[in-house]
Amino acid sequence: MRGHPLLLVPALAVLTCSVLAGCTPAGTPGGARRAATSPPRPAASGRPGSPTNPLALSCAEESFPGYPDPPVPPRARPADLAIGPLIIVNGKRLATADPAGYGQHGTYKIPLVVLPGRVVTVTIAAPAREWVAIDNPYAHLRGVSDVTAATYRSCPHATGFFAQGFAFSGGRVRGCVPLEVRIGGEPRVRHVTLSLFAGSCPS
16 A cells, blocks of 8 residues: 555656656657747838738738729730739730829729738839839838838638739839839749830839
8 A cells, every 4th residue: 555655656656747848758848849940930020012012912802892893803815914823913914004084193003913821022123112002002001101012811711802002103104114023932033024105114
């Protein structure tokens, strides 16, 4: 009878380690193991809407059910410009289109479509940030101006339609807009030049 309490000591030690310290069989704290496999994401820096802190547009900020009705199909049309899961509506047609059909005074509605469940970041390349910006109604509601980068996150099961555009400054009304497109967390940056009523642009 006196030996039974001594037999319980190792079992209690293991239980205490598991509950209080989160030990694994190898003796490694579970929290430390998770931290090693999933490092915390660095906090965004810079002003909202800048390349280091893009304007974040979620599934809730899409336009529904899309334009034109019915909801936007999950594929590009012949006139659209596709960059991975990102579709610039009429992107191939804009170079020679009449700007009056898209807006006026250098501000144009150029919607973006993002395939279901995808995340895309669009940034205006450095040479053009002085004379063109992303024009988005949600940026205005948040008091954010001069947006040069935005991240679009579509809903999981529906193609996302984001009503936005581009706005020139300094008296410009057309131009070749260099864009940097990043898909999700991919390190690769895709470089695209979008002609807004400016004819053929150098690639």
